[in-house]
Every structure is written in structure tokens, then in C-alpha cells.
Amino acid sequence: MTEIQAAVVGGSGYTGGELLRLLLRHPEIELTGIVSRSQAGKAVHRAHPNLRGVTDLKFISPDALSTSDLIFLALPHGTAMSEIDRYLKAADRVIDLSADFRLREPASYPTWYEHEHPRPELLEQFVYGMPELHRAEIKGARWVAVPGCTATAAIIPLKPIIDTFKVKFVVVDAKVGSSAGGTLPGPDSHHPERVGVVRSFKPTGHRHLAEMEQELNPSGEISISFSPHAVELVRGILATCHVFFADSGYSEKEVWQAYLSAYKEEPFVRFVKERTGIYRFPEPKLVAGTNFCDIGFERDEHSGRLVVMCAIDNLMKGAAGQAVQCMNLMFGFDERMGLEAWALHP
Amino acid sequence: MSAECPECGSKVELPEDAVENEILECALCGVELEVISLSPPTLELAPEEKEDWGE
Numbered sequence: 576m577t578e579i580q581a582a583v584v585g586g587s588g589y590t591g592g593e594l595l596r597l598l599l600r601h602p603e604i605e606l607t608g609i610v611s612r613s614q615a616g617k618a619v620h621r622a623h624p625n626l627r628g629v630t631d632l633k634f635i636s637p638d639a640l641s642t643s644d645l646i647f648l649a650l651p652h653g654t655a656m657s658e659i660d661r662y663l664k665a666a667d668r669v670i671d672l673s674a675d676f677r678l679r680e681p682a683s684y685p686t687w688y689e690h691e692h693p694r695p696e697l698l699e700q701f702v703y704g705m706p707e708l709h710r711a712e713i714k715g716a717r718w719v720a721v722p723g724c725t726a727t728a729a730i731i732p733l734k735p736i737i738d739t740f741k742v743k744f745v746v747v748d749a750k751v752g753s754s755a756g757g758t759l760p761g762p763d764s765h766h767p768e769r770v771g772v773v774r775s776f777k778p779t780g781h782r783h784l785a786e787m788e789q790e791l792n793p794s795g796e797i798s799i800s801f802s803p804h805a806v807e808l809v810r811g812i813l814a815t816c817h818v819f820f821a822d823s824g825y826s827e828k829e830v831w832q833a834y835l836s837a838y839k840e841e842p843f844v845r846f847v848k849e850r851t852g853i854y855r856f857p858e859p860k861l862v863a864g865t866n867f868c869d870i871g872f873e874r875d876e877h878s879g880r881l882v883v884m885c886a887i888d889n890l891m892k893g894a895a896g897q898a899v900q901c902m903n904l905m906f907g908f909d910e911r912m913g914l915e916a917w918a919l920h921p
Numbered sequence: 922m923s924a925e926c927p928e929c930g931s932k933v934e935l936p937e938d939a940v941e942n943e944i945l946e947c948a949l950c951g952v953e954l955e956v957i958s959l960s961p962p963t964l965e966l967a968p969e970e971k972e973d974w975g976e
Contacts, residue, residue, distance in 0.1 A: 831929030835949055846950060850969050 579906055582608035582640060584662065585649035588758050590672055592623040593895035594647055599630055601899070601913035603906070607643050609634050640665060645906075647898060648672060651757075656693055668905055669718045670898050676701035676720035678785055687785040704901040706910070707731050707841055707868075708790060713904045721901065724893025725749045725803055726786035728814035731844065732870045732885040735837035736830070737791050741821040744798035747787070748815045752808030752859070755889045774805040810890055811859025816883040823879025830872055830881065838870075842911050843892065843900065847871045847884075857886035864888060866896035866914040924962035928952040935962055 581598060585591050586609035598604045609619060611634040619634060620627040640646075646666040648655045655662070656675035663669060678684060681695035692698065702716040703709055705727065713719060722730065729747045736742065750773075756764055763769065763776075784801045792799055838844040848871045849855040857869035869886045887893050896914055903910045922935045929950035939945075943956045944967050953967035 828928070828930045831931075831950055835929060835931065839949060848950065848952075850952070850966070 578605040579603055579645055580605050580607045580643040581645040581647065581902075582606070582610065582643045582666070583647045583649060584610040584637070584640065585651075585654075586619070586634060587611035587614040587622040588649055589754050589890055590894045591647075591649040592626070593890045594649060594672075594898065595619060595623060595626060595630075597895055597899045597913050599626065603908055603912065606630075606632060608640050610637050610640055611635075612637060615639075637661075642666065644668060645670065645902065649895075652688070653690070659694055659697065663718075667717060670704065670721060670901055670905075671701070671719070672721045672894055672898055674720075674723060674782065676718070677703060677722060678789060679703075680789075683785050683789075687782045703786075703790065704897060705730065705790070706897075706900055706904060707838065707844065708734060710904060713901050714907075716901075716905060719898075719901045719905065721894060721898045723783040723786055724755055724812055724887070724889035725751060725781070725801070725814065726783040726790075727868070727893050727897065728812045728885045728887050728889075729783075729787050729801065729816060730790045731868050732814070732872075732883045733787075733791055733816055733818070735833040736818055736881065736883065737797065738837070739829070739833035740818075740825060742797050743819050743821050745791075745800070745819070746817040747799070747801045748817070749801070749803040750806040750808070750811075750813045750815075750859075751803050752811045752889055753805065754809050755812070755893075756805075769805075771807055772805055773807075776803065776805050778802045808859060810863045810888050812885075812887050812889050812893060813857065813859050814885045816885070818881040818883060820879065820881070825874070825881075827872075827874050830874070834870065834872075843867050843896075843914070845869050847886075848873070857884045859886045859888070861918050861920065862886050862888050862892070863918050864891065865916050865918050866892050866900060867918075868892050922959075922962050924964045926950060926952065926954065927964060927966055928954075933964060935959075 614634040615636040619632050645668040648671040652673045655671050655673045681692050684692040701718045701720040702712045704719040704721045843866045847857045847869045856871035871884045923932045926933050926947040931949045945954045954964040955967045957963045957965050
């Protein structure tokens with residue numbers, strides 16, 4: 576079988592490294608270029624020591640990038656949108672992992688990202704790369720925008736609930752690992768400052784809320800609030816979603832039916848709702864390094880709210896894993912290919 | 922032979938040699954179930970272990 580030739584642009588960051596870890600062992604992919612301005616000429620394992628002995632590839636400069644079947648863009652926000660023409664010419668398919676093409680409405684960019692979008696006419700041609708919601712569109716897509724990590728951890732568990740019940744408002748509280756902050760250090764990521772924190776870093780107005788609004792609340796009838804916290808994790812997100820209904824007379828069995836009818840066949844959605852044991856509900860620890868999205872829930876008999884929990888690995892289902900899942904769909908591969916990994920325990 | 926899962930409402934197939942008090946697991950929601958009766962096939966949530974979580 577002919578392998579797909581793929582390149583990764585922005586290969587030296589954490590998301591780029593995770594893409595390389597997945598693509599280097601993907602049976603249908605030949606990596607033909609790994610671009611990094613800062614690391615050009617250096618061996619890949621200099622930036623990603625976990626890949627030592629796995630590949631002899633070196634980083635190349637953007638000007639050395641040749642044409643390929645597919646390009647992954649793992650660039651800082653704002654870079655892909657300003658350089659997109661170069662990459663659309665270099666490959667027939669493009670998967671962008673930044674926020675640059677996630678939002679369909681051009682007016683959303685000044686609102687959430689504080690700048691105009693330089694290529695607004697392209698936005699509607701990018702498919703929001705969440706297979707659980709947009710599988711058919713992804714299969715036919717040339718260009719895909721991979722969702723944000725905390726947006727993924729909120730949208731996947733909330734979508735069946737909002738589609739099934741009359742929801743009044745939702746509050747999403749997310750605990751986020753430090754790798755979501757990228758490779759560039761700052762005063763806030765300095766070890767003595769970062770270790771041990773439970774830090775509310777954007778209690779209102781986080782940019783991923785724009786994606787939640789787009790995917791969960793197109794009519795604007797629901798109030799969605801989102802507050803993320805930096806916690807003592809390197810990888811992982813735990814999103815706790817508090818859902819309040821117009822009528823709280825629902826049962827847990829109805830919640831189960833909503834989830835099973837939506838996700839029973841999903842290869843990466845698992846339900847975690849145990850009455851006994853240590854791991855009764857989703858935990859980031861048990862999805863680290865995997866593409867799983869673990870969902871649990873419990874009805875609050877006191878207030879009638881539904882508490883929904885979702886755990887993902889921010890670099891996997893929240894970025895590179897979801898990107899590879901989209902790639903598999905775009906090229907007609909088994910959706911699980913290259914993503915068959917389980918977390919370590921303990 | 923099947924019965925409804927009391928947790929999620931899905932249909933649970935009972936093995937042909939199922940016996941009363943046997944513990945099964947719902948394939949969809951994963952909850953542990955106890956076979957209460959075979960005629961008619963009836964399932965209930967399996968008894969919970971009692972654990973002290975420091976509460």
C-alpha cells in the first residue's frame with residue numbers, strides 16, 4: 576500500500592513532538608519533513624528526547640519544506656493564518672492544530688483573539704475536527720481545524736446533554752496540566768512558582784469558550800461559563816461541568832440513554848461511573864498518553880443539577896491524538912490506527 | 922434471555938447457564954448487576970462494598 580507523505584510544521588513544540596510520536600509509528604504514514612525555525616539542522620531527539628533512537632530525521636527550515644500529501648500545522652496561534660497560503664500550496668490536505676481556523680464566524684476573532692482574521696474567506700472551508708460531532712464532514716474535508724484542549728473536554732461530554740434536555744446554564748470548571756502552556760517558559764512556569772499551584776489563571780473570558788459557544792450554543796439560548804485552573808499536572812485535563820436544567824425532573828437512566836445513543840459506537844469515548852473502588856469517575860491519570868475521552872456523571876439530588884466529568888490528555892485527545900484521528904478519517908484509514916495505546920497504571 | 926439494566930436501561934443478555942445471585946456486568950454502562958430472578962429474568966444493582974472515604 577502507498578504510504579501517505581506527511582510533514583509537521585512547528586515540530587519542536589510539545590504538540591509537534593506528540594504528533595511525531597504518533598506518526599512515526601503509524602503504518603500508513605511516511606514523515607517527509609519536520610519544520611522548526613529554532614531547531615533547523617538539529618536531530619529531532621534534541622527537542623524530543625523520548626524519540627532518541629526512533630528516528631534519524633532532522634528539523635528543517637520552513638524554506639526547505641517540499642510538497643506532501645498532508646501537512647500538520649502545530650504553530651503558535653496567529654502564525655498559521657498569516658502563512659496559510661504557503662501550506663495550502665504545499666499539500667492537498669492540511670490539519671491545523673492552532674485556533675486560527677476553528678471559529679466559523681470572522682467576527683469571533685476580534686472578540687476572542689483581539690485581532691481581525693487575515694483570511695476570513697477560508698474559515699468556512701475548515702472543518703472543526705471533532706469526530707464525535709463532525710465525522711462525516713471530516714471524512715470529506717481537505718482542511719481541518721483541531722479543537723482546543725479544554726474545549727474538547729467540555730464539548731464532547733456536554734453535547735448529548737444539551738441535545739437531549741432543556742438546559743438553562745452550564746458552568747465548566749477545568750483543571751489543566753502545565754504542558755497546555757507550551758514550551759516557552761515564563762515567570763509563571765518557573766518551577767518554584769508553578770509547582771504545587773492550584774491557580775485560577777483565566778476565571779472569565781478564556782478563548783476556548785468561543786468554541787464551546789459555537790458547538791454547543793449556536794442559538795444563544797444557553798448560558799455557558801468557563802473557568803480553568805492550572806494544577807499540579809504535566810499532562811491532563813479534568814473538566815467538571817455543572818449543568819442546570821429548566822426542569823430538574825430527569826433521571827440518571829435518561830442521562831445514560833442520551834450518552835449511549837450518542838457515543839455507544841465511539842472508539843475513544845469511555846464511560847466511567849463506578850459505585851465502588853478508587854477510580855469511580857474520570858481521572859486524567861488514566862488517559863495520559865492516550866486518545867481516550869473518559870466521561871462520568873452524577874445527578875445531584877439536592878439541587879437537581881447534573882455534574883458531568885470529563886478527563887482527557889491535553890496533548891492527545893486535546894491536540895495531536897485528535898489530529899491523527901481526523902487524519903485517519905480523511906484518508907479512509909481505521910480511525911484507531913496509530914492511536915492504540917493505553918495509559919500506565921499505577 | 923435478556924433483562925433491562927436498572928442503571929442505564931439497556932438490554933443485557935444473560936448467559937444460558939446464568940444462575941440466581943450471579944454477578945454480571947452491563948456491557949454498555951459497565952455497572953455490576955446481580956441476577957435476582959431467572960423467570961422472569963430480573964437484574965438489580967449488585968451490592969456495594971462498604972468503604973470509608975474519610976467522610
